[in-house]
Amino acid sequence: MRCAESIARLSKESALTVLGRAVALEAEGRSIINLGVGQPDFKTPDHIVEAAVKALRDGQHGYTPTKGILPLREAVAAHLGARFGVEADPECVLVVPGGKMTISFAVLLFGEPGAEILYPDPGFPPYRSIIDYSGAKAVPIPHREENGFAFKAEEVLARITANTRLIILNSPSNPTGGVTPRGEIEKLVEGLDAHPHVAVLSDEIYGRMCYDRAEHVSLLEFPSIRERLIYLDGWSKTYAMTGWRLGYGLWPKSLIEGAEKLAINFHSCVNTPAQFAGIAALEGPQDESERMVAAFEQRRHLVVERLNALPGITCQMPGGAFYAFPNVKSVALNDKALANSLLGEAGVALLAGSDFGAEGKGFLRISYANSEENIAEAIDRMGRFLQNY
Ligand code: PLP
Numbered sequence: 001m002r003c004a005e006s007i008a009r010l011s012k013e014s015a016l017t018v019l020g021r022a023v024a025l026e027a028e029g030r031s032i033i034n035l036g037v038g039q040p041d042f043k044t045p046d047h048i049v050e051a052a053v054k055a056l057r058d059g060q061h062g063y064t065p066t067k068g069i070l071p072l073r074e075a076v077a078a079h080l081g082a083r084f085g086v087e088a089d090p091e092c093v094l095v096v097p098g099g100k101m102t103i104s105f106a107v108l109l110f111g112e113p114g115a116e117i118l119y120p121d122p123g124f125p126p127y128r129s130i131i132d133y134s135g136a137k138a139v140p141i142p143h144r145e146e147n148g149f150a151f152k153a154e155e156v157l158a159r160i161t162a163n164t165r166l167i168i169l170n171s172p173s174n175p176t177g178g179v180t181p182r183g184e185i186e187k188l189v190e191g192l193d194a195h196p197h198v199a200v201l202s203d204e205i206y207g208r209m210c211y212d213r214a215e216h217v218s219l220l221e222f223p224s225i226r227e228r229l230i231y232l233d234g235w236s237k238t239y240a241m242t243g244w245r246l247g248y249g250l251w252p253k254s255l256i257e258g259a260e261k262l263a264i265n266f267h268s269c270v271n272t273p274a275q276f277a278g279i280a281a282l283e284g285p286q287d288e289s290e291r292m293v294a295a296f297e298q299r300r301h302l303v304v305e306r307l308n309a310l311p312g313i314t315c316q317m318p319g320g321a322f323y324a325f326p327n328v329k330s331v332a333l334n335d336k337a338l339a340n341s342l343l344g345e346a347g348v349a350l351l352a353g354s355d356f357g358a359e360g361k362g363f364l365r366i367s368y369a370n371s372e373e374n375i376a377e378a379i380d381r382m383g384r385f386l387q388n389y
Helices: 014-027 046-057 070-084 099-110 125-134 153-158 182-192 223-228 253-266 272-283 287-308 335-346 372-388
Strands: 093-096 116-121 137-142 164-170 199-203 229-234 247-250 364-367
Touching: 014 335, 046 272, 070 093, 070 247, 070 272, 093 099, 093 253, 099 125, 099 164, 099 199, 099 229, 099 247, 099 253, 116 125, 125 137, 137 153, 153 182, 182 223, 199 223, 223 229, 287 372, 335 364, 335 372
Parallel strands: 116 137, 116 164, 164 199, 199 229
Antiparallel strands: 093 247, 229 247
């Protein structure tokens, strides 16, 4: 058999690989604390679950329109209108099985040999993987520690060429928790006036998880790029619905047909009861989601304070999401070896920064979507490991 060469260009996601290793070690009887996986440790709120159960009982068992049921797309449009004061056309909303799908579709719409796509480094690994798969050239945008893990607009603009088709942005960021300040976003949007051939994918899946004074600035706020902006959000993180596989993109009018064609060929439509759950999430009470975010905020302080007390580790206070990205450059092991040893020897699952791109080298990604008790125990274990090392 001979598989297509393009398959070899796809990479796996270390979060899922480490999860597999952690589960295998637990099955051997080892105690593992998992700070590796990027999903809320909360249950989906009951009223959302009930909406899906009701849909099933009501006989909602068939296909839906590819873009998603109209009431869900209307709920998305109303939500965006209320949040950002923008007009969103439900016809430009494409509901997809998880936010990841919007990334794949945006890249597949633009990516081909000869094209260039800019993406955050360190960044969510599927960006790079799917760009490589498409045959386009992947051009990293450094998000450095000294800039609070945000991009610098001039660095993004300097990387644009005549071949650039798409820029991928992500704030708040996975893996760093960095939040890009308004000033940089404004500068970038202004600079993009000179590059009308370039589209933007703004991954704002952690947009409702911003802490203290960190302000979430949506690219949707900027009318000058609306006609070339793909806005990505979903239910996975905000409503603790990672396993439901439900996300959406708001696409420009000129691109929605291409995106819909990809959806028709890839998945036909999203699981029907999950779509009804999505309406309940957006239109129902938000208090559980808000309580979850408040819990993350509290844990964030715990994680950062404890990490900064460890030998050889410094950690910035992240502005959003539920990740800390400590600098471990002073530890004698490199980040990959350290992450491996912490799992194998200390029973703490976390990820190496270099799994998120070259700029992530020398860092670890810690997801604090875990109980305060587990977080404290995990960092104690890290401390003991570092002391003995
Ligand atoms: N974008 C970012 C930055 C993420 O971290 C994730 C998930 O970890 C996604 C998109 C995809 O989310 P989903 O689980 O809805 O596919």
